[in-house]
Amino acid sequence: MTNGDDEGAAGARNRTVAVDGETFVYRRFGGTGSETVPPLVLLQHFRGNLDSWDPALLDVLAADREVIAVDLRGVGESTGRVRDNVTDMARDTIAFTAALGLRQIDVLGFSLGGHIAQELALLRPRLVRRLVLAGTAPRGGPDFHNWSDDLFDTSCLDNPTAETFISLFFSGSTDSVKSAWAYLARAGARTGDQDSATTLEVRDAQLQALMEWAIPDSSKLERLAAITQPTLVACGDNDTMMRTSNSNLLADRIPGAQLRIYPDSGHGFLNQYPVAFGEHVRKFLGQ
Template identity: 70%
Template sequence: MLQHFRGNLDYWDPLLLDTLATHREVVTVDLAGVGSSTGRTPDNVSDMARNALAFVDALGLKEIDIVGFSLGGHIAQEIALIRPRLPRRLVLAGTAPQGASDLHRWSDDVYRWAAGDVTTPEDFISLFFSGSAEGTRLAWEYLSRTHARTEDRDPESSLDCRDAQYQALMTWGIPESSKLERLSAITQPTLVANGDNDTMMYTKNSVLLAEHIRGAQLRIYADAGHGFLDQYPVEFGQHVVQFLGR
């Protein structure tokens, strides 16, 4: 499982992990320079993917299913292209294809919520959740779950990590429609998922992603934003389990 921009191990919703773990082994990871991991965070997605592959190789895994969320979804796509026989199935959540439109320069609101030196709970909720009364209620429930454990928490990612990941995201997002052709090389069964109002990666880019990966399934969650999997962790987890079990 590959995490989003600035996210660490403690950002995964325990309800999502528990739903997945009832059916299979689940491996979460802080890549180099993220959270508790030492090293330097790469400033491009290709090197992040090679970093992830080094981790997979160190575990001796020969075949894996990948859930990639946001930036993690960029990395998952790159892994499938660099090492095409390693992933069995892909789940690409709240992410976008390289070169798609409206990725290169976030809106002022998204940049303020995502890239500040300190991310407040209110910033996180504005960025990841729908903004409706129900979405906001579910957002606070997510935060209560992810902060229930107060000891031995994974450290927040550093500002150097933020800057490197931001550069990787902006480079990936330079508009270039020819980059979409790369997706034709992904032949693994793929589930693309997002909320119906993702203001960071834009839901339309999830649709574009599904259109360019042969046979991809697309699932859009109502009244949800970029963090739909935090808003509906059990439902999304069940959909992932069903997809991976086919």
Template identity: 65%
Template sequence: MTNTAATEIDDTSSAFTPNLTIDVGGAPMLYRRTGRSSHTVPPLVLLQHFRGNLDYWDPLLLDTLAADRDVITVDLHGVGGSGGQTPDNVSDMTRNAIAFITALGLTEIDLLGFSLGGHIAQEIALVRPRLLRRLVLAGTAPQGAPDLHRWSEDVYRWATGDVTAPEDFISLFFSGSDDGRQRAWEYLARTHTRQQDRDPESSLACRDAQFQALMTWGIPESAKLQRLSAITQPTLVANGDNDTMMYTKNSQLLAENIGGAQLRIYPDAGHGFLDQYPVQFGQHVRQFLGC
């Protein structure tokens, strides 16, 4: 693996944020907290994608987001270094995320959900509407949306193997252009800058439970789209222009069904657009959140 762009990360970066744990429902949850407290904006909580852990967040994205606010990343139960068992449905994952936020004593947050994390973020907005100030939905899709239930053969192979090779990850998350592949290797180098106290890879049991949750969420049911009208928080929906996992058209569907939602589509990018353009996306999020 090339070390391109690793020099952009220094020892003050969120890449080296200490691991923290908190008991939630009798099992420890691993999380990290970076940035600084603000008197004007609430903490920003980030929820990760299928099989991802704390070390999958791009340090450049976190550093950009944490320039003037408190940023919290977390492994839900059964993910990475957290204890407990991974739920096999989004509703229970949502309760788990809310329990974590409550355990930290937070009464208002901004929330960014990526992919599966975006499914959970939508549910939090619906069942705890007064908890969220603003919402960012990245590379995700509404429940029951078209073409979610059965991934293509390529996406299934890249996403669910017992071991995810770098080339599989790049094919799933990044565009196939020369620039996209270069940015992919730079991302992988940045996320491996941290060598001490890395977050363990999620288990195969976690993979299987999360996959079941994703497939259940994706069972086609157009009536589920009506639920989105209840999301009244200011919302930013973002994706790459060629997401082959959640499909870019479903981000457009989200924006159409959440009143007043902003939509931003990034060119020459796929499901992992926020890793391909971490600083640009981070700046756009900060602008949206009012930082």
């Protein structure tokens, strides 16, 4: 028997759980978890919500385990005031897993979600079994604090469009842009239990969290040595948001970390290569 939904990622219904006086919305689906195969908790990118996850990726991940995607405080349908720092976001994730009665989890964090995942592994090392850090960067890492004017303006538009999303997340090559439109079609195909779009409040609070995390400080890199969980670091070969070089740095500083870089791809490599990345994650989590 499974606690998840049987119809896969595209049909997984929205669920709610009370967390410290607020209501967190999440989706839970896939194979049955166990002590040796814990649920995989997904943490989303800047301005993303439940509907931002690629169903093609999630269905691969959920082939042999439960997958749990969550909107943290104030994001999408979840209530409360959006956190403006990564540590509080990680503490909310801890409270969320406790509310579900989870004693051990694997974690996949994408972009801002990868910041949260690192902090989660440090704050609750016995909670996190394995860690996947996708398109993200270490606290205090170089070269991603002060975004270029173009990157800032495009990332922070009041009303982002499909075209601006593609320019941020994909490489711009013909193949990459084709993959981008295919991802958007998959993500937009959901008809039931759609999530609410993230607000400007989400943008502003999460931007503050991103900028605080990204203040260059080489001393903060020493924290990575305390991440002892098996870790997979993955990114595109031309990530202009978090910088591919920061994924290399994560892999160098986290003991025993594996690194996988995907060709002709940017920040959204996991939406360009959803099946390949999903299979790589499955293999890593099953080791």
